[in-house]
Amino acid sequence: MKYIAPASVEEAVSILAGGAAQAYAGATDFLPQLQMGRPKPEQAVDLKRIDRLVDLRLEGDTWVIGAAVPAVRLTEEEQLAAELPGLVESAALIGSDQIQSRASLGGNLCNASPAADSVPAMVVDEGRAVIAGPGGMRTVPVASVVTGPGQTSLAEGEFVVEFEFDRPPARTSDAYLRFIPRTEMDIAVVGAGVRLSLDDSGRCTAAAVALGAVAPTVVRVPDAEEALAGRALTEEVLAKAAAASEAACNPIDDKRGTKEYRRRVAGVLTVRALKLAAARAADR
């Protein structure tokens, strides 16, 4: 395996067009997968030497986050953490401090684990992925990238350059909550990302709900979103959202939890995340 560190997006595109190369960012999934016996690519293409991939900036009313920016930098960016707290808390949950120094949103998305923590948050915040490849650049919703466990809609030779998130309007905020069997350092049993907008009376005007680790890909919960939009967040309305989340799950049984357990937790986390996002939105 040859190591290559292109200095520009164009250079990376031409290297990756060969088909025998694998792009990586923090390598926190890539190198363990090689250790576990996944065949080595002919070329390992380190994207971290490309300025755009490690840049984090506010461009007008859009946050632009390079696909290889390590998670720790999101938590250090106070304005980002204030404007998109759910996105930042989802990234901050990925692994230990050692992992936080390396793991990125681009890697978390493209590794395509159903339990990836940052993906439900990126989906409810309507993140867009800017993708480079042999056909040029294209921008797609983050929600369209993962198609199954370990599978993405990226064509051969394509890679994510950066993510775009519009700054939220007033009285709009997000939250991400994850349940794991211990307090830290584990993989989600369920992850719930939500985003809410409130009017001046505290009524919900729009909502987005997305669940991780309960299906082969992140699932949006339109029935919960409809139950919330236009209504005050009473216990009755929240219970309807929880029921919709439970119904939207298509989980597996594994050592972290049974199907029934995951369903139940999905409802509970949906309500808790909605309450958290509502409190944040009321403060903005």
Added chain:
Amino acid sequence: MSSTHVTCTINGDQVEFLCRGDQTLLDALRDTAGLIGVKEGCATGDCGACSVILDGRLTCSCLVLAPEAEGAAILTVEGMGGPDGLHPLQEAFLEGAALQCGICTPGFLVAGKALLDRNPDPTEEQVRYAVAGNLCRCTGYDKIVRSILAAAADMKEASEAKETV
């Protein structure tokens, strides 16, 4: 097989070495640079035994390809003490019996240093989070956590004493 030439700074010294593209920084530090204080535990980023500070950030050296070190500044446990003796964290670990078999110890020391570099006065909870990426199967962690807190207190006292001189 072709090799990559890497120039970087390790423990303050400029170092040059040759490595293969599939070699990890962990292997280069141990096998080429001879810094065997860096330990291999799991080789998948779970145990923290291979922790180093890479360009100011705590990192598992098993999750870094050796050629990535080009131009980087790396600190390993070998760089923690100085000519005057051990680092206060190392003293505190000895004093507090914060090690038994010792395999995880360099990683804990480096993780402890990364914490105290950015937060000289951590709470117990902050210490526990800061070493959550380091596994120890001997001590049960309490002595390690208490020793990091003791080192923080010692370092704070030493720097306050310096200021009053």
